[in-house]
Amino acid sequence: MESPPDFSLSCPIPINDYPHVLLAHGGGGTLMHQLIERMFVPAFRNPLLDARHDGAVLAADGARLAFTTDAYVVRPLCFPGGDIGSLAVNGTVNDLAMCGARPLYLSAAFILEEGLPMQTLWRIVQSMRRAADAAGVQLVTGDTKVVDRGKGDGIFITTAGIGAISHRLIIAPASVRPGDAILLNGDIGRHGIAIMAVREGLEFEAAIESDCAPLADLVGGLLEAGVEVHCLRDLTRGGLASALNEIAEAARLGIGIEESSIPVREDVQGACEILGFDPLYVANEGRFVCILPASEAERALRIMRRHPLGVGACLIGHVTQDTSPLVTMRSRIGVSRVVDMLSGEQLPRIC
Amino acid sequence: MKFIDEYRDAGAARRYAEAIARATTRPWTIMEVCGGQTHAIVKFGVDALLPPTLTLVHGPGCPVCVTPVEMLDKAIEIASRPEVIFCSFGDMLRVPGSSRDLLAVKATGGDVRIVYSPLDAVKIAREHPDRQVVFFAVGFETTAPANALAVVQAGRQGLANFSVLVSHVLVPPAMEAILASPGNRVQGFLAAGHVCTVMGTAEYEPIAKKYRVPVVVTGFEPVDILQGLYLCVRQLEEGRAEVENQYARSVRREGNPAAVQLIRQVFRVRARKWRGIGEIPQSGLGLAEEYAAFDAEARFGVADRTAAESPDCRSGLVLQGVMKPPECPAFGTRCTPEHPLGATMVSSEGACAAYYRYRRREGAHEAVPATEP
Numbered sequence: 001m002e003s004p005p006d007f008s009l010s011c012p013i014p015i016n017d018y019p020h021v022l023l024a025h026g027g028g029g030t031l032m033h034q035l036i037e038r039m040f041v042p043a044f045r046n047p048l049l050d051a052r053h054d055g056a057v058l059a060a061d062g063a064r065l066a067f068t069t070d071a072y073v074v075r076p077l078c079f080p081g082g083d084i085g086s087l088a089v090n091g092t093v094n095d096l097a098m099c100g101a102r103p104l105y106l107s108a109a110f111i112l113e114e115g116l117p118m119q120t121l122w123r124i125v126q127s128m129r130r131a132a133d134a135a136g137v138q139l140v141t142g143d144t145k146v147v148d149r150g151k152g153d154g155i156f157i158t159t160a161g162i163g164a165i166s167h168r169l170i171i172a173p174a175s176v177r178p179g180d181a182i183l184l185n186g187d188i189g190r191h192g193i194a195i196m197a198v199r200e201g202l203e204f205e206a207a208i209e210s211d212c213a214p215l216a217d218l219v220g221g222l223l224e225a226g227v228e229v230h231c232l233r234d235l236t237r238g239g240l241a242s243a244l245n246e247i248a249e250a251a252r253l254g255i256g257i258e259e260s261s262i263p264v265r266e267d268v269q270g271a272c273e274i275l276g277f278d279p280l281y282v283a284n285e286g287r288f289v290c291i292l293p294a295s296e297a298e299r300a301l302r303i304m305r306r307h308p309l310g311v312g313a314c315l316i317g318h319v320t321q322d323t324s325p326l327v328t329m330r331s332r333i334g335v336s337r338v339v340d341m342l343s344g345e346q347l348p349r350i351c
Numbered sequence: 352m353k354f355i356d357e358y359r360d361a362g363a364a365r366r367y368a369e370a371i372a373r374a375t376t377r378p379w380t381i382m383e384v385c386g387g388q389t390h391a392i393v394k395f396g397v398d399a400l401l402p403p404t405l406t407l408v409h410g411p412g413c414p415v416c417v418t419p420v421e422m423l424d425k426a427i428e429i430a431s432r433p434e435v436i437f438c439s440f441g442d443m444l445r446v447p448g449s450s451r452d453l454l455a456v457k458a459t460g461g462d463v464r465i466v467y468s469p470l471d472a473v474k475i476a477r478e479h480p481d482r483q484v485v486f487f488a489v490g491f492e493t494t495a496p497a498n499a500l501a502v503v504q505a506g507r508q509g510l511a512n513f514s515v516l517v518s519h520v521l522v523p524p525a526m527e528a529i530l531a532s533p534g535n536r537v538q539g540f541l542a543a544g545h546v547c548t549v550m551g552t553a554e555y556e557p558i559a560k561k562y563r564v565p566v567v568v569t570g571f572e573p574v575d576i577l578q579g580l581y582l583c584v585r586q587l588e589e590g591r592a593e594v595e596n597q598y599a600r601s602v603r604r605e606g607n608p609a610a611v612q613l614i615r616q617v618f619r620v621r622a623r624k625w626r627g628i629g630e631i632p633q634s635g636l637g638l639a640e641e642y643a644a645f646d647a648e649a650r651f652g653v654a655d656r657t658a659a660e661s662p663d664c665r666s667g668l669v670l671q672g673v674m675k676p677p678e679c680p681a682f683g684t685r686c687t688p689e690h691p692l693g694a695t696m697v698s699s700e701g702a703c704a705a706y707y708r709y710r711r712r713e714g715a716h717e718a719v720p721a722t723e724p
Contacts, residue, residue: 005369030689037677051363200467275467332359332360332573333397334396335396335399337396337710338711
């Protein structure tokens with residue numbers, strides 16, 4: 001049988017450069033971007049996938065549904081402010097929220113490592129239940145597998161979710177327009193630093209807690225009030241910088257932000273200074289950017305600030321006329337510079 | 352945040368920039384020695400605030416960048432051995448050796464671990480008596496005391512399975528090498544604040560005198576750097592060549608005597624090869640005779656390895672302040688953080704990485720040299 005013309009046996013990732021998968025291929029930076037763009041997207045190409053959003057928006061018998069999936073691997077399993085269970089629920093809930101959907105149903109698949117204490121599993125399951133209750137979703141189907149000791153990291157969880165869309169907006173990078181305002185719902189960098197602190201035994205005066213939280217209610221408030229939202233994106237791996245770069249890239253527009261308007265808590269800033277990290281690239285699990293017409297910004301901020309997860313909401317910048325997809329930031333001393341996507345993970349520095 | 356916010360203040364930065372402009376009557380070229388300063392300059396755009404007659408050149412003060420290729424190859428060879436747990440600071444992992452980097456060793460099964468302190472490596476050695484634990488002791492005078500302490504502690508605890516792969520370098524000999532080279536353009540230095548926190552400032556006095564160059568010990572925030580530049584320009588304009596201390600909140604003339612004592616106890620000054628620059632006499636540290644048992648090069652029989660640097664990489668010229676990263680023909684094309692030709696493109700303190708990350712694209716910054724692609 002003839003192969004279809006676009007079928008290629010050769011691997012699209014330059015094998016000479018990367019004969020093996022590196023951790024950086026999952027780090028949310030350039031290498032992961034390349035893996036998705038060169039391997040996954042061409043292999044599975046279809047219009048829904050091409051939208052490159054946090055989830056796919058499907059039409060089903062006249063209704064619009066959002067569908068998404070995410071896998072969760074985190075060490076340590078429990079950290080200040082959450083655990084892998086609450087993360088697995090909130091992460092998928094947030095991906096649905098970023099499609100402008102009301103999350104309804106979740107699935108969960110568990111890959112358990114032989115020897116995982118039953119007490120730990122119970123704690124994680126209870127945490128998932130509480131997170132699902134808080135987000136107003138039901139966990140309706142699932143799967144369980146156990147792998148040999150040493151072949152897993154205690155527990156891996158994959159969740160998928162379905163949500164309903166009850167507005168007519170197209171919430172996607174393609175809707176972004178020059179002049180749009182960029183809002184952020186609070187301080188950045190807490191999740192990444194909380195994980196780092198536990199993993200590496202860094203001690204602070206008070207523990208830094210992850211910001212892990214479900215964002216659907218906050219986003220729902222904006223949509224119910226009729227705010228004309230153009231694009232939403234939660235800030236996970238790769239942080240604010242990667243999210244803005246992804247949006248700029250997909251919208252083919254420039255983005256300009258102000259360093260002094262981006263809130264970073266003092267303890268998080270201090271930890272970043274010690275580790276040589278830039279908070280713009282540190283992971284979050286309860287933060288998102290909302291891009292909308294500048295005329296809607298004030299009203300949207302008022303609505304967001306009424307919600308507990310949006311108390312620190314602020315305007316951080318605007319979409320520019322620039323057609324090169326560049327994110328620039330005016331530094332604290334008033335000079336502009338590029339905010340690039342990282343090539344891999346941030347590595348702690350020497351001195 | 353104390354000691355951060357006031358040194359990133361836009362008003363203070365502007366006032367110092369204006370003072371520099373007023374004080375400058377002639378063209379001057381000043382080198383900031385430390386890679387941390389280079390990154391702050393490029394990240395905050397400090398150079399865009401300076402008068403056009405004041406040229407900043409970036410110095411060799413990035414420990415990752417100047418670690419020679421053969422040392423990386425030695426590290427990679429040792430880390431690939433099944434009995435070894437190889438411990439390193441994070442930013443050494445992406446630096447290319449002759450054929451691959453330590454992250455690739457990790458991806459193919461090597462036990463390569465990021466540590467935040469060399470003492471963590473000692474702890475790992477204690478917890479794994481059946482394994483060989485090797486710490487990659489890289490850095491300037493800043494990291495040398497803690498690395499020395501790790502060796503002393505391992506000795507006290509009788510840890511026969513602990514060793515260090517030493518690639519320590521020293522700042523003053525590199526400054527002298529730059530000043531003595533025929534192509535030298537540098538007329539004044541911002542010395543590295545944290546190196547001086549350890550070593551003090553006295554060892555720069557002979558250099559300032561011999562070469563008639565001002566040396567201003569400087570911190571790492573934008574306002575620190577602008578203050579340091581102001582002091583340096585004032586000396587140049589007034590024809591003075593002294594050692595001044597801008598970073599007095601951290602640096603004393605005598606440095607940290609306990610730390611210096613520890614360095615002298617464990618290490619001896621020796622010649623070192625610098626990546627991209629070549630061998631500089633008396634420019635580094637190796638283990639003292641009494642601590643030779645902790646030498647990983649001898650333990651794993653890799654001392655004689657040599658390697659050639661990529662002929663395409665001009666990092667040596669960048670590290671000596673002769674060339675700015677965007678002037679390199681490979682910059683941003685054949686050489687990127689994903690495919691680096693040299694260490695200056697990967698290290699968090701490397702000049703090429705700083706330009707790539709903050710200035711790569713045209714029109715992003717008014718201070719981008721005209722030669723940038």
